[in-house]
Amino acid sequence: MNAPQIPTSLQHSTDAPRQAGTNKAARWPLAAVEALFALPFADLLWQAQQVHRTHWNPLGVQLSTLLSVKTGGCPEDCGYCPQSIRHPTAVANQPMLPLEEVLAAARRAKDAGAGRFCMGAAFRAPKDRDLEPIAEMIAGVRAMGLETCATLGMLKPGQARRLKDAGLDFYNHNLDSAPDFYGEIITTREYQDRLDTLDAVRAAGINVCCGGIVGMGESASQRAGLVATLANLDPAPESVPINLLVQVEGTPLHGREALDPLEFVRTIAVARITMPHSRVRLSAGRQSMSDAVQALCFLAGANSIFYGEQLLTTPNPEADHDRALLEKLGMHAE
Ligand code: SAM
Ligand code: DTB
Numbered sequence: 001m002n003a004p005q006i007p008t009s010l011q012h013s014t015d016a017p018r019q020a021g022t023n024k025a026a027r028w029p030l031a032a033v034e035a036l037f038a039l040p041f042a043d044l045l046w047q048a049q050q051v052h053r054t055h056w057n058p059l060g061v062q063l064s065t066l067l068s069v070k071t072g073g074c075p076e077d078c079g080y081c082p083q084s085i086r087h088p089t090a091v092a093n094q095p096m097l098p099l100e101e102v103l104a105a106a107r108r109a110k111d112a113g114a115g116r117f118c119m120g121a122a123f124r125a126p127k128d129r130d131l132e133p134i135a136e137m138i139a140g141v142r143a144m145g146l147e148t149c150a151t152l153g154m155l156k157p158g159q160a161r162r163l164k165d166a167g168l169d170f171y172n173h174n175l176d177s178a179p180d181f182y183g184e185i186i187t188t189r190e191y192q193d194r195l196d197t198l199d200a201v202r203a204a205g206i207n208v209c210c211g212g213i214v215g216m217g218e219s220a221s222q223r224a225g226l227v228a229t230l231a232n233l234d235p236a237p238e239s240v241p242i243n244l245l246v247q248v249e250g251t252p253l254h255g256r257e258a259l260d261p262l263e264f265v266r267t268i269a270v271a272r273i274t275m276p277h278s279r280v281r282l283s284a285g286r287q288s289m290s291d292a293v294q295a296l297c298f299l300a301g302a303n304s305i306f307y308g309e310q311l312l313t314t315p316n317p318e319a320d321h322d323r324a325l326l327e328k329l330g331m332h333a334e
């Protein structure tokens, strides 16, 4: 028997209402995304599975390994982030790592089975002179046969082109939250600044990796607002990391009420349905999830993870554990 579908009036359509102030169709009106979140769990997962199996091999998972190449001391005030200079956390500042150290880490990631290597730096926005050592890292990592990704903060169009020339495949820059919750989390840069960086990345011909964080105290409607905003980017991001807040002592968001894991699974499912062609990454927060919750995330359409013992400054499951989990589930790296 087929699952009940969301009402036709709420389904996405090519002639949906126009977004205020733009000439672009709102392909996923907020109400349609909220209606997906409100489906009975089994019906939501059934729809997500159908979309997932139409567009992807449901057994394949893409593996990205992260490395923080410049850590801490960031002037921004992102309420979740242990690397902000404004929050008294245990993170020690670390200037830019030497090239050889980065390439050695990339080599280990490749040998462990990663397909992509993502270099993160705690910048508000890199200066042009910061880009040169990073361009060398990108070229070196790519020469090993790994896909390259970087997350360095806000970029100007010329900087994005410089990174593209160096061989950058993906740039990660998250919207982080719905527009109407954003001001409660970050005050030192605007939502529009993030959209401008995404435009610069897209214009340079780099694949866009853009997602957000849930579990920051947002409402259910604001979770839907985050997914709707991502899905209405035109085109949708190639890669969509869905992070569960990692609560770090010293950050303003430490102590927030934990999100119900089933609500996290729902977020993955709705991202899968609304962005059928995107990789949906089960990102930060896996360390606090059971194998069973992660398995539900894969069923809901997640097809990528961060792989390796460390995210940027916080722990991630052991690679051995992840390999065993994938094997238990009959899944494989792709
Ligand atoms: N500084 C750059 C920037 O903010 O764009 C790049 C690095 S920043 C750490 C990359 C992303 O990591 C953030 O946009 C946020 O989505 C995610 N992140 C940071 N701290 C997190 C936390 N405690 N829990 C979950 N995600 C987090
Ligand atoms: C993303 O969306 N999540 C990653 C990656 N992009 C750069 C970062 C998660 C960071 C979690 C906190 C930390 O380890 O510092």
Ligand code: SF4
Residues within 6 Å of the ligand: 074, 075, 076, 077, 078, 081, 082, 083, 084, 121, 122, 123, 124, 153
């Ligand atoms: Fe800085 Fe990025 Fe952390 Fe914000 S998320 S404080 S910009 S490192």
